[in-house]
Amino acid sequence: xxxxxxxxxxxxxxxxxxxxxxxxxxxxxxxxxxxxxxxxxxxxxxxxxxxxxxxxxxxxxxxxxxxxxxxxxxxxxxxxxxxxxxxxxxxxxxxxxxxxxxxxxxxxxxxxxxxxxxxxxxxxxxxxxxxxxxxxxxxxxxxxxxxxxxxxxxxxxxxxxxxxxxxxxxxxxxxxxxxxxxxxxxxxxxxxxxxxxxxxxxxxxxxxxxxxxxxxxxxxxxxxxxxxxxxxxxxxxxxxxxxxxxxxxxxxxxxxxxxxxxxxxxxxxxxxxxxxxxxxxxxxxxxxxxxxx
Numbered sequence: 001x002x003x004x005x006x007x008x009x010x011x012x013x014x015x016x017x018x019x020x021x022x023x024x025x026x027x028x029x030x031x032x033x034x035x036x037x038x039x040x041x042x043x044x045x046x047x048x049x050x051x052x053x054x055x056x057x058x059x060x061x062x063x064x065x066x067x068x069x070x071x072x073x074x075x076x077x078x079x080x081x082x083x084x085x086x087x088x089x090x091x092x093x094x095x096x097x098x099x100x101x102x103x104x105x106x107x108x109x110x111x112x113x114x115x116x117x118x119x120x121x122x123x124x125x126x127x128x129x130x131x132x133x134x135x136x137x138x139x140x141x142x143x144x145x146x147x148x149x150x151x152x153x154x155x156x157x158x159x160x161x162x163x164x165x166x167x168x169x170x171x172x173x174x175x176x177x178x179x180x181x182x183x184x185x186x187x188x189x190x191x192x193x194x195x196x197x198x199x200x201x202x203x204x205x206x207x208x209x210x211x212x213x214x215x216x217x218x219x220x221x222x223x224x225x226x227x228x229x230x231x232x233x234x235x236x237x238x239x240x241x242x243x244x245x246x247x248x249x250x251x252x253x254x255x256x257x258x259x260x261x262x263x264x265x266x267x268x269x270x271x272x273x274x275x276x277x278x279x280x281x282x283x284x285x286x287x288x289x290x291x292x293x
Contacts (some may be wrong), residue, residue: 001044001045001103001174002101003041003049004050004097005038006086006105007024007034009054011224013225027233028110029236030236032064033229035248037109041105043253047072049076050077051076052093054079055081062077073259084193085188086104086195091183101177103174104172104175106171109221110221110223110248111172111220112248116214130173131170131173132169135167135168142169143156143169144165144169147211158189169200182202252284265285
């Protein structure tokens with residue numbers, strides 16, 4: 001399975017913070033926001049990743065992440081000249097996807113919690129589409145999935161006025177290789193965008209839409225507003241300080257997955273100098289070395 005991070009757009013809900021910098025490059029506590037969706041794909045075992053970004057931000061992302069080789073993965077880039085909806089990602093990424101299945105994650109989404117990795121890996125490479133659901137108190141702000149008594153999807157509504165379910169569709173989706181062809185079939189909606197809900201509707205009508213509820217205790221945050229961005233930073237700080245373990249540390253994920261060796265992790269850590277992040281990577285590299293002995 002391949003992976004796409006949709007990191008374009010204007011970030012207008014965060015203005016003036018995002019007038020001169022991509023939303024996905026803003027800090028969430030101790031690391032750039034894009035580390036969080038990137039880490040989710042890596043935890044699922046995805047190593048071939050496309051980042052879709054605005055023209056003015058591509059160079060900044062390349063400076064931060066390069067081609068991914070330092071993490072034992074492959075990162076490529078494509079430009080979104082004009083944001084025209086989430087489903088546009090599958091038109092921009094058609095050549096990248098090819099004949100493989102693909103995971104799409106929104107660049108401002110943060111997922112964290114026990115059991116998440118296993119759930120993601122279970123859904124890899126399946127036929128059809130899979131969405132990940134989270135119960136919310138304000139379903140009218142999201143796309144909402146309605147299910148029957150057996151838990152099978154029956155309909156999807158985008159920001160319903162009177163939602164009959166509190167199961168929000170999160171910003172993480174798995175699709176088979178048909179997705180680019182199906183994306184060509186949908187038309188812009190009321191907002192003038194290619195809606196992901198319309199794409200999911202095609203899979204629903206073909207009875208090939210699956211859904212998974214995120215495990216109880218899993219955190220899902222959309223960091224698209226100043227308040228939610230602040231909440232995400234506070235959440236990460238509290239968890240990291242209490243557990244002495246980092247969330248979305250992409251170098252650690254690569255090392256623990258065996259994609260890079262401890263020697264490489266020591267080298268990366270040295271480039272961060274005496275920062276807490278660098279010290280943490282050094283500790284992780286020593287732990288992995290000790291386990292290998």
